[in-house]
Amino acid sequence: MGAWVDSLEASLLVSLRLAPALAFAQPFSLIRIPVTVRILIAIGLALWLVDARPALTADRLAGHGFIGLMAGELAIGISIALALQLAFGAILWAGGVLDFQAGYGLATLADPTTREEMPLAGTVLVYGAAALFFTTGGQYDLLALWVASIETMPVGYGLLTPDMAALGSYIGTVFILAIGLVGAAMLAIFLADIVIAFLSRTLPQMNVLLLGFQVKAMLLLVTLPLAIALAGALFLRILRLAITAPTNWWSVG
Template sequence: MPEAVTGQIGALLLAALRLGPVLAFAPPFTLVRMPMIVRAVLVVALAAAMPTMMRDAALPSRAAELAIAGVRELGVGIALALALQIAFAMIAVAGRALDIQAAFGLAFIIDPKTGAQTPLIGALFTYAAAAVFFATGGPLDVVRVLALSYRQVPLGSAGTPVDIGSLLAFLTATSVAAFGLVGLAVTLLFVVDLTVALSSRTMPQMNVLVLGFQVKAIVTLLVLPATIGLASAGIARILRLALEAMLSLAPHHG
């Protein structure tokens, strides 16, 4: 086999190892049912379409070096996927906080993708984030970031692990933004708790526990649509932070 063809196949494999974790393990792509063979074909096709992957590529010639480079490229892909994982996890945690405040802490639904039990409001926020992601051109932005990653970290040259400082800054920003999504609803439910608690002081015969659950459930159902609608802008901001953080979390040229 000609050396040029061998080099192209090696570059394609390394590029696919970088793209694989993002498309296979990062939300919202994991929320969509898709056979693994289709995902694999999509990853290879997308890797072949990347125009910048061969630019400044440092492809090893030996099999052992190629294997090490493959592990490094897989690490770059995991770092790129980490940003989306964190963003969606923070949004789900914010929804879970509203679940607990609304007394829905024991209410779970079955996730049709994984078959696992998922918190009710947390699942709603996760799928709302996925809807915002696809509605705002998120897949195209991810492809652009992946293409830029080949310029920042050429194939076969990944070195330095994830920058802890960038990771902590990203965690801080997404945490604050995520809990801002449900801040108004959580505050309103807290006021309901205080009102029910004060009412129990004047009417000791009232069953505070039962009344509190009923009132909070009704209030939650009333404010939840408005909360998710108002949160769409904040979700878009969190997703933008994730896209901006993908390259900063990726291992740099080493």
């Protein structure tokens, strides 16, 4: 009976590693599945992980305060969710920058899944990255990350102190790579701005503002699919970093 209770307690603790990513982080938050269902999936996966590795979980609970154990597990879960959220947030930000440059800064889409307003190009890029995440087996890589975290840091391992240098390096890297996703489209729109600026000097009677909106809107529609098609490696690099980066942040506090 005692072993069964310890196993259940360990499962509830391990679910705190899984629930933040499944419940609140993209790409899972882009799927129209209720948060409650995703949390139940996290609990089910935690039961499986504990049952598969009882020596790495339930046997280490003795002598530890439950609140401290919860804090340690939640810190690991939040670090994994943060890595995913930063990666997809960088992609969405890059799409927003492209929208602003193309003149779509005031136009947003109402996303029925997240119930938030999202930029036009950013929405395309984020959902494209989510589709690529699942089609390339990102969910299995994430599961392998959870398994590795159980083996490296079993329940009771201790609180974590963030490695701010590694976190800062990750943030800078994903945002630079995200700009690379739309770099070709941004360059084309920038060149169009230069051409329109020269036209405004030689043909002052032309309605340059109206012409600029039309030209840049057409360029965005043409260049964005090409940029996405050419940036497959960058998408995969960002998603791979989101899976591997949290391992560089874990240290015992």
